[in-house]
Amino acid sequence: MAAGTFAEKGADLELVGITKTFPGFTAIRSLDLFIPAGSFFALLGPSGCGKTTTLRLVAGLEEPTAGRIVIGGKDVTSTKSFQRPVNTVFQSYALFPHMSVLENVAFGLRRRGIASPLEKAHEALRLVELDHLAARRPAQLSGGQQQRVALARAVVNRPALLLLDEPLGALDLKLRRQMQLELKDIQTEVGLTFLHVTHDQEEAMTMADTIAVMNRGEIEQMGAPEELYELPRTAFVANFLGQSNLFTGEVVSSTPDALTVASAGQQLVIPSARAPRRSGTVTVGVRPEKLLLLTAPPAAPSSGVNVLGPGRVIDVSFSGVSTQYTIAVPGIGDVIVFAQNMVFGPVVHVGAEVWVSWNVEHGFGLEDSPAEAAAGVADAASAAGADGDVATSALTTVKA
Amino acid sequence: MAFSAFASTPAAAGPVVRRRSWIALVLLLPGILYLLLFFITPLISLVFTSFQQPVINGDIGQYSAGFQWSNYTDSVVQYLPLILRAFGYALLATLLALVISYPLAYFIGVKVRGFPLVQSLLLTLVIAPFFISFLLRTLAWKQIMSDEGPIVVGLKALSIFPSDGHITGTPFAVIFGLTYNFIPFMTLPLYATLERLDVRFIEAGNDLYASPFTTFRKITVPLSLPGIVSGTLLTFIPAAGDYINASGDFLGSAQTSMVGNAIESNFLVTQNYPVAAALSIVLMAVILIIVGFYVRRAGTEDLI
Incomplete structure (x- = not known):
């Protein structure tokens, strides 16, 4: 990169066949990734999935075992960290304790010989609304302020690519x-x-x-947030990104429009377009907030609606904006329903006999084989346990 | 109710603080007594000795109390070259020890951080010379560097060294001896600081376009300044007052005498106690001034 100039705009990042092995384990397995210029791209995964290693590889703080890293069309695989047009906001912020906030922000500018570094540093601090603390030492700032200084220190350099390593993890909600x-x-x-x-x-x-x-050093699925949420392809994604009700069963009929799956004697229909696997044993799912809770069996089975039941409510968790019901359906297992609190408090109580229904178009099928699906569910469950970030946290548990 | 509980805390804190300071005093007592007995008392005695005057027609080494200020002026004038030499040698030895110790301490404290066993082994090796007496080690070096020793013989055989050349008795040998003997005092404080150095600051430096050398200069050195300051002080202060390495019995000669040698010979050989005491106090004062300036310059306020 030319000294003394800023990147005009963001650059795209391309990872080609990146593999990174550490003694004893493989952190990343043959990863291919393309991030277009100017986009906000998130690598999401549980701890140990290889996401931070990917970031460190892009920053040049680790060397890949195999593969190429291309930033803005230039192969940077063999260049050192300080030569890359990349800046990082570190998880620990890593603000230099022996320098003032202003000097921290001006550090990168000075190294690249950019004119009037202090002026630009002040400008960057104004952007994060901390210019009045420019003379302070990092240790004299709160966690949130330090985070913003770290951001200013990276952004001020106008890097072609800005890397953010869980920079918000240490902040309160x-x-x-x-x-x-x-x-x-x-x-x-x-x-x-x-x-x-x-x-x-x-x-x-x-x-x-x-x-x-990401899970276990590989990208499970990539896409826009809505797409990923509404149409997860694997059990891991279905349960790591929000929660899902998954049912495994045999395909009993397949038409170009609809796929019918028999699971524990109950027939479930999903649109064929949303089902990558269309024969044999498949796993289908639906998001809990798409389910309707019925206290009486539906009068006539209407097309376009799946019905499960009867089941028994075994848990009711009130969380303000919605209520989470857990319903045990014989042969199927536990089904989770999120219901908006349209009335005051829960509508049914533990022990009640209920049915659940949902529109056929809300269902989705997984690419996973049943064995893979089980592994994915287990991974997502352990990730949620480890990170303490379950999709919904119940405030109170109501038991009748 | 909650507030009344808070309000009562200051009142309750009073006796607790008083009891703590009482315990602190008891714990400090041995140290205070020790310093009074073994530092303040000899120091006062030394000050009195430095102003004593010889007894007219008395024996050698017989002095009476007085206020002979010329003890100071005379000894400083007479021994100025030795005083300057002492600080020059000590400075060189300190710089050499720093240059040798820093990479060593960095390697042990940062590079092999993940291998505690290697770390302890290397640290043991740094301290290992202490298992043998200081005098014996210095004597051993005298033998190695003597005119009949392997180094001089080898260098002469290769005609690199003139046939009448010596190593012992030269400033080189003395500075070498000082450097060698004080390296552990430099390495250990440096290690203690570098061991706690957060390598994420180095990564951040690299990430912000600083080359490895610039990162070292701008990040690593400032962050390890506490270790550099204590290491250089622990080396410079004893090296400036050292009289073993520069002594003719060890690595030095009359031409390499330092102020420590002058103090030693005045106290133990010529029994000129007032001059020896005056030199000791001058040495102490100069070291205090130098250290004071140095510590202020290094700036503790700059360290976080």
Whole structure:
């Protein structure tokens, strides 16, 4: 990169066949990824899935075992970290403790010999609304302020590619929400390419244009947040990104329009277009908020609607905006329903006999074989347990 | 109710603080007594000795109390070259020790961080010379560097060295000896700082376009400044007062005498106690001034 100049705009990033092995384990397996210039891209996955290693490879802090890294059309695989047009906002912020906030922000500018570094540093600090603290030491700032300084220190260099390594992880929920919006604003304002690594699925969905869900060193699925959420391809994605009710069964009929699956004697229909596997044993699913809770059996089985039941309510969790019901359906297992609190409090109580129904078009089929699906569900469950980021956290449990 | 609970805390805190300071005093007592007995007392005695005057017609080494300020002026004038030499040698030895110790401490503290066993082994090797007496080690070096020793014989055989050349007795040998003997005092404080150095700061430096050398200069060195300051002080102060390495019995000669040698010979050989005491106090004062300036310049306020 030419010294003394800023990148005009974001650059695209291409990873070709990247593999990274550490002694004893493989962190990344033959990863291919293309991030277009100017986009906000999130790598989402549980801890240990290889997302941070991917980021460090792009930053040049690790060397890939195999594969190429291309930034803005230039192969940077063999260049050192300080030669890459990339800046990182570190998870720990890594603000230099022996320098003032201003000097921290001006550090990269000075190294590249950019004119009037202090002026530009002040400008960047104004962007994150911390210019009044420019003379302070990082240790004298709060966590949120340090995070913003770290962001200013990276953004001020106008890197072609900005890497964010879970920079919001240490902040409390309210500040995190606020920072998410600010980050998004800055990204739109300066037009850089952002690569954001996170294990927080809500954060990824609010901020990113494109999300790649990683598990065990591989990308499971990539796409726009809505697409990923509404049409997950694997059990891991279905359960890591939000929650899903999954049912495994045999395909009994397949037409160009609809696929009928028999699971424990109940017939479930999904649109064929939303089902990649159309024969044998398949796993189909539906998001809990798409389900309707019925206290009486539906009068006549209407087409376009799947009905499960009867089942028994075994748990009711009230969480303010919605209520989560867990219903045990014989032969099927537990089915989770999120219902908006249209009336005051839960509508049924533990022990009630209920049916659930949903529109056929809301169902989806998985690419996973049943064995893969089981593994994916287990991975997502352990990830949620480890990170403490379950999709919904119940505030109170109502038991009748 | 909650507020009244808070309000009562300051009142309750009073006796707790008083009891703590009482315990602190008891714990400090041995140290205070030790310093009074073994530092303040000899120091006062030394100050009195430095102003003593010889007894007229008395024996050698017989002095009476007085206020002979010329003890200072005379000894400083007489021994100025030795004083300057002492600080020059000590400075060179400190710089050499820093240049040798820093990479060593960096390697042990940062590079092999993931291997505690290798770390302890290397640290043991750094300390290992302490298992043998300081005097014996310096004598051993005298033998190695003597005119009949392998180094001089070898260099002469290769005609690199003139046939009448020596190593012992030269400033080189003395500075070498000082450097060698004080390297552990430099390495250990440097190690202690570098061991805690967060390598993420180095990564951040690299990420912000700083070459490895610039990162070292701008990040690593400033962050390890506490270790550099304590290491250089622990090396410079004893090296400036050292009289073993520069002594003719070890690695030095009359031409390499340092102020420590002058103090030693005045105290133990010529029994000129007032001059020896005056030189000791001058040495102490100069070191205090140098260290004071140095620590202020290194700036503790710059360290976080």
